[in-house]
Structure formats: C-alpha cells, structure tokens
Amino acid sequence: MQTANLFPLVLILAAVAYWLAFQRSRAVAAPLGGVRHLKALPTHYAARAALWSAIPGLIVLALWTGFEGKVIQGIVMGSLPQDMWPDSPGKASLLLSQISNVASGSLDPDLASEPIAKAAALLKTLREQSSLFMTILVILITVLGAAFAWFRVAPHINARNSVETTLRRIFFVCAALAVLITLGIVFSVILETVRFFGRVPITDFLFGTSWSPQTALRADQVGADGAFGVIPLFTGTLLISAIALLVAVPTGLLSAIYLSEYAGKKVRSTIKPLLELLAGIPTVVYGFFAALTVAPFIRDLAESIGLEASSQSALAAGLVMGIMIIPFVSSLSDDVINAVPQSLRDGSLALGATQSETMKKVIFPAALPGIMGGILLAASRAIGETMIVVMAAGLAANLTANPLDSVTTVTVQIATLLVGDQEFDSAKTLSAFALGMLLFIVTLALNVLALKIVRKYREQYE
Structure with missing residues (x-):
C-alpha cells in the first residue's frame, strides 16, 4: 500500500x-x-x-x-x-x-x-x-x-x-522541529556562503559595482572570472521597494483610518473586502499588468515630456508592487486601530478634542506598534517579490537611482542563478546563497531597528 x-x-x-x-x-x-x-x-x-x-x-x-x-x-x-x-x-x-x-x-x-x-x-x-x-x-x-x-x-x-x-x-516536538528547521536553513546557507567566499573575496562581493556572474568556459575569454559586486542588486531592490512602499503605506494607512473611524458600516463592509481582494490576485497577473499596461504608459508619458525611459523600469514594477501590498498595510492597520480601547477615544472627545485630533494624538500613537508591524510585513513582501520584477523591471543589474531605468533585485537573481541543472561547485551557483545570506542579514537588521522604534513610542502608553 x-x-x-x-x-x-x-x-x-x-x-x-x-x-x-x-x-x-x-x-x-x-x-x-x-x-x-x-x-x-x-x-x-x-x-x-x-x-x-x-x-x-x-x-x-x-x-x-x-x-x-x-x-x-x-x-x-x-x-x-x-x-x-x-x-x-x-x-x-x-x-x-x-x-x-x-x-x-x-x-x-x-x-x-x-x-x-x-x-x-x-x-x-x-x-x-x-x-x-x-x-x-x-x-x-x-x-x-x-x-x-x-x-x-x-x-x-x-x-x-x-x-x-x-x-x-x-x-x-513541533516547536523544536520548527526551530531546528530554521537553524538548518540558516546553517546550510552559511556553509554555502563560506564556500562562495572561498572563491570570491568578500570585499569584491560587498563593495563591487558590477554584477555579471556568467563565467566563461575558457580562461582566455572576456569576463572569465565573472563579476560579483552586490551593490547594483541591492540598489535595485531598495529602489523598487521604496517606490512600492511610497504607494502602499500612505494609501493603505489612510484607507484604514477612513474605514475604522469615518466610514459607515455599509461602506466599510463593501470597501474592506474589495481592498483585501488585491492580496488574492496572483503575482503573475500583476506582472502582466505591469509589463503590458503600466510600463508602456510610463515610457510614453516620459517621452512626451522629453525624458528617456526604458520599456522595463523600476517605476513600473514599484507602482504595481505598491498596489499589490496595499492590503497588507490597510487590513492590519484597520484591525489594530479598531483594537484601541474605546475609553481612549471617549476620554479624548470628552476633553474637547475633535475627531481628527483624537486620531492624530491618541489613537494613532496607541496603534503605532501594530501599524509598524503591518508596514514591516508589506516591506518584507516587497523585498521578496520576484515575478513582478522579472516581467516589469527586467534582469539588467544597473547601478542607478533613476526609476525610469531597468534594474533587478536580489530575489530575481537568486531565482535566475538556480534555474535549470546547476553544479553546486561554481562561484555562479554559490553566489545565490551569498545573496540569500546578505538579504537575511539586512532584513533582520531592519526588523531590529523597527522593534526599537516601536518600543520607544510604546513606552508612552505603558
């Protein structure tokens, strides 16, 4: 059997x-x-x-x-x-x-x-x-x-x-298994990263400004040693993620404030499910929308005002990614705002504060830890997105801060390096583990920083 x-x-x-x-x-x-x-x-x-x-x-x-x-x-x-x-x-x-x-x-x-x-x-x-x-x-x-x-x-x-x-x-046993799996993942990535740095100097990886992991078959060919500078990848990752957060955070936060404090029950019961539907759309659909609609529109608009724009740009990927992660901010922020005790609202209004002043001075600071958690979740989702970037921003590792240029991200390169039959004894394949390790460290640092910020403001209400 x-x-x-x-x-x-x-x-x-x-x-x-x-x-x-x-x-x-x-x-x-x-x-x-x-x-x-x-x-x-x-x-x-x-x-x-x-x-x-x-x-x-x-x-x-x-x-x-x-x-x-x-x-x-x-x-x-x-x-x-x-x-x-x-x-x-x-x-x-x-x-x-x-x-x-x-x-x-x-x-x-x-x-x-x-x-x-x-x-x-x-x-x-x-x-x-x-x-x-x-x-x-x-x-x-x-x-x-x-x-x-x-x-x-x-x-x-x-x-x-x-x-x-x-x-x-x-x-x-279940809790221990979860911890052991996490440690196993981390240690496996660390071991492969160490192997990679045995072939490529860590200074070239961290401070290099050129990314070209395609190594040649013969030593006399151009680029036989490859180029493994990670700065263009992280620049593209931060650029696209920043654009996405600039779209998602204000839109999602203001939507949450409206739905929780100003909207009626009928409006809330209609708009909130529609916003949450955005999280259920497959990322490949967002990628098609970005590649076929948003990117050509941005290129034509830029050319009409005399700017040069690529057919695949960071702006197109960031805008569509921002739309995709709006529910992560709005839904969590709405739940956190509704969880603030009603006594805080009543006390503020009883002292003569307006509804907007109550929102700014009482409710928002009290809900800040949860709101930061929603923003962190949205940021992690933006940093880890691959499909939209592949279809809308391309694979070119350009070191640029221009959102109209084509860029790539760390996750896209990890997926590209590990596609197909690969031998795990070359610098090209091992570089994917180094990218993953560096991305893990950066994400962990961002989480620690956010927790410190949350703790600082939360102390006012303890």
Whole structure:
C-alpha cells in the first residue's frame, strides 16, 4: 500500500480506537454508578487510545518512508558489477535514474544492458516487498497500540494526565522541529556562503559595482572570472521597494483610518473586502499588468515630456508592487486601530478634542506598534517579490537611482542563478546563497531597528 493511502488508514484506525475506548469506558463505569466514579472522563480514555494507536504507526511510517529509498538504492547499487560502480555522485544519480526508468517501464529493458535490466528488476521487487512489509508493520503497530490502550481503560487509571503529557510532548516536538528547521536553513546557507567566499573575496562581493556572474568556459575569454559586486542588486531592490512602499503605506494607512473611524458600516463592509481582494490576485497577473499596461504608459508619458525611459523600469514594477501590498498595510492597520480601547477615544472627545485630533494624538500613537508591524510585513513582501520584477523591471543589474531605468533585485537573481541543472561547485551557483545570506542579514537588521522604534513610542502608553 502506498504512503498516501496508508496515512489515512492509520487515522481511520485511530478513530476506531477512539470509539472503542469511549464505549469501554462507559461500560466499565456503568456497574460503578456512572462516569463520575472514573478517574477521568470517557473522552480522555478515548483520546489516549487514539494517540497511542496513531502516534507509533505514524512514526514508523515516517521513518520507513525516510530511509526506504536510501536502503533500496544501496542494495541495488551493490548488486551491480564492480566495474559499473560510479566514481562520482553525478554519475551515480544518472545510473540510478536509468535503473528507475527501466523499472517503471519508461525505458524498454531490451535497450538497456543486462546488469541494468537485472538491477531494475531487483529495484522493482524491493519496492514491492518494502511496500508490503511497511503496510503490515504500520497496521500491526497501530492495532497493537489501540489494543493496549483499550485494555488500559480502568476506573483507577487517570487517562487525563496521560493525554495531557502526550500532547505536551507533541507540542514541544513541533516547536523544536520548527526551530531546528530554521537553524538548518540558516546553517546550510552559511556553509554555502563560506564556500562562495572561498572563491570570491568578500570585499569584491560587498563593495563591487558590477554584477555579471556568467563565467566563461575558457580562461582566455572576456569576463572569465565573472563579476560579483552586490551593490547594483541591492540598489535595485531598495529602489523598487521604496517606490512600492511610497504607494502602499500612505494609501493603505489612510484607507484604514477612513474605514475604522469615518466610514459607515455599509461602506466599510463593501470597501474592506474589495481592498483585501488585491492580496488574492496572483503575482503573475500583476506582472502582466505591469509589463503590458503600466510600463508602456510610463515610457510614453516620459517621452512626451522629453525624458528617456526604458520599456522595463523600476517605476513600473514599484507602482504595481505598491498596489499589490496595499492590503497588507490597510487590513492590519484597520484591525489594530479598531483594537484601541474605546475609553481612549471617549476620554479624548470628552476633553474637547475633535475627531481628527483624537486620531492624530491618541489613537494613532496607541496603534503605532501594530501599524509598524503591518508596514514591516508589506516591506518584507516587497523585498521578496520576484515575478513582478522579472516581467516589469527586467534582469539588467544597473547601478542607478533613476526609476525610469531597468534594474533587478536580489530575489530575481537568486531565482535566475538556480534555474535549470546547476553544479553546486561554481562561484555562479554559490553566489545565490551569498545573496540569500546578505538579504537575511539586512532584513533582520531592519526588523531590529523597527522593534526599537516601536518600543520607544510604546513606552508612552505603558
């Protein structure tokens, strides 16, 4: 049985264990005078049975799925003649791919050599046996866990403590897993970044003004060493993000103020969902709109007043990106403003302040931390956007502050460098990890700075 079918089967068995344990707890409590004579509620016994049946089965399923491929590949590769053993990971991957294609029927076995055909037959047999053994083992463990929990339903056993302890451990594992995944991502990026700086000096990367990672095939060709100066990329990223925030922050913030303080219920119930619809539009649609409508309009408008504008410009990408992130500012700011206690409004109005003065002097400072959070979220969204920049601003790494010129961003270059089959031993590919690490550091610094600003103003209301 496949993993996709085995997983819901384990959940179904856990649900059956829940029902059986629930019925048994009520049957055990009936001669004693009711469930009040049990150490826990019937739902606690039932929940314990479900947990004890599902968790071991799912753990075995996850471990089997995680190690099955490696073990089978090792056995299959060991069955090949010694002269066919690959001497590099790349050749091993190609050989395994060929064996898998023959085993799946994508490649005719008659077209492959005899060792490959035998290895493919072995691979197919091992997969079938592994699937059968995994199904039997997972179902057996799940049923045994349910049976053990069913027999442990007794009046003197407090199932509530067991359930709470198990859930507490599950929550801890989930939290630890999230932290470990984050650390794994960071350390993997750091390691690849260190490899990159072993090939390219860090000073050239941080202070270089030219970005051309395309290395030549021969040393005598032009640009054989490449150019990895990151300044043009960050200049383009900051330029487009600044334009987007100049559009989104005033529009979104003023919209939130109007909807929360001035608009009627009917107007609010109509406008707010329409604004939030902007967040649901795919970014590729925004990219088409920017490339086919906004960018030509800006170019024609600039030419009409005597300015030179590129057909792909930072201004076009920034304007459309600003429209896209308006809901991040308006929706969060509106929720934060509505969360300000009504007593602050009433007190300000009772002292003779107008509604606008109340908004400026009382509500806005009180809601500033939440508003800053919305702006930071919008800024992160703008910095991380790729599709709009590719379609509207281009891929040219130009060092310019002119919004009418074509520029590119860090995220676009990361996506470009990692597209297609790449070897992770060249400076070109490793530069993507260096870009990601630098972007992570800059974003973290911006968040720390914003938190300090928020803390400074929040102290007035503590």
